Amino acid sequence: MTSLEDLPIRDDLRGKKAYGAPQLDVPYALNTNENPYPPSDRLVKALGEAVMDVAGSLNRYPDRDAVALREDLAAFLDADTPGAGLTAGRVWAANGSNEIIQQILQAFGGPGRTALGFEPSYSMHPIITEVSGTRWIDAHRDEDFGLEPGRAVAAVAEHRPDVVFLTSPNNPTGTALPLETIEAVLDAAPGMVVVDEAYGEFRREGTPSALTLLEGHPRLIVTRTMSKAFAMAGTRLGYLAADPAVIEALLLVRLPYHLSAVTQAVARTALAFREELLGTVDALRAERDALVGWLRGEGFAVADSDANFVLFGTFPDRRQVWQSLLIRGVLIREVGPPEWLRVSVGTPDEMAAFRNALKESR
Structure with a gap:
């Protein structure tokens, strides 16, 4: 039987493993940072009607530039x-924020170019970077998972990367970056600066978005997603805000008709119902803060979180703890620093199940 090693794949792909979080059938799936609240019956009906509206024209290509969707996204971001x-x-949109990242690297990275990030951070940044033929540089975060402006600037000055990734709130640690750090990197970076705000809607009160820095910074890109706060992970819709020239650059590398008519219709319907969908954010924030307090009260180390997940530890053998929770029907994530685990914030019942399982696992 032919194996992968028998195929003439690129040399730089040999030995690599495909990305993927475990997809297991368990009572409590708390490993992929999804919003645990499904769409209401009213929204389900509206989504069905939106798909019906476009179903009769699926023999035709969709709007190649997704203009109406981008107008809706711009209106949402401007209000936010x-x-x-x-x-x-x-504003630009694609199939999840991962395709957004891929398009950015296709336009601004590539062979002979570099991208720099501060790990632990989103694991797809280096994966997509390397698949695009770009060299990845890990400049590392501070010990508390933050990022001191002076150290960030020093890393940028040393490596002169073509693309810098800043993740705020950061995945898997949950920590948000102060604007002064982002501004310092913008002033120092010779290329593009990408601020990944996939969890931006969950940030604590008073934590500003990098969107406020767009004016006057033509090389800044702020990415978002509808997979998290919008509870639309199955839709696969990511988007970004940037200078119009950046959008022109991305048009050079995007695939024709990359967003289906169904995706565009579903995403626009979700935006029309944004008050309902984002109405769960405050509840998830409160559940997150309560979880942080409980974990610390139990003696665990916990990273400050502005996201809908919590990184906690430390464990000499985190695999044993992960497995013990799984046996009890609770699936969390082995990701990030070796002695830490990450749990997504779920419903009160899901969090109660997690707390009980963790107590029994100690």
Whole structure:
């Protein structure tokens, strides 16, 4: 039987493993940072009607540039961050934020170029970087998982990367970056600066978005997703805000008709129901903060979180703890620093099950 090693794949792909979190049938899946609240019956009906509306024209290609969707996204972001001055010409959308990252690296990375990030951080940044032929540089985060501006600037000055990734709130640690760190990197970076805000809607009160820095920074890109706060992980819709020239650059590398008519219709419907969908954010924030307090009260080390997950530890053998929780029907994530585990914030019942299972696992 032919194996992967028998095929003439690129040399730089040999020995690598495909990305993927475990997809197991368990009572409590708390490993992929999804919003645990499903769409209401009212929204389900609206989504079905939206798909019906486009079903009769699926023999035709969709709007190649997704103009109406981008207008809706711009309106949402402009309301979320007053003064950002966003229009459809400054917003782009793709199949999840991973395709957004891929397009950015196709346009601004590639052979002979470098991308720099501060790990532990989102594991797809280095994966997509290397698959695009770009060299990845890990500059490391501080011991508390933060990022001191002076050290970040020093790393940028040393390596002169073509693309810098800043993740805020950071995955898997949950920590948000102060704007002064982002501004310092913007001032020092010779290339593009990407601020990944996949969990931006969950940040604590008073934590500003990098969207406020777009004006006057034409090399800044802020990425978002509808997979988390919007509870639309199955839709696969990521988007970004940037200078119009950045959108022009991405048009050079995007695949034709990359967003289906169904995806565009579903995403626009979700945006129309954003008050309902984002209405769960406050509840998840409160559940997160309660979980952080409980874990610390139980003697665990816990990273400050502005996201819908919590990184906690430390464990001499985290695999044993992970397995013990799984036996009890609770699936969390082995990710990030070796002695730590990450748990997604779920419903009160899911969090109660997690707490009980963790107590029994000690």
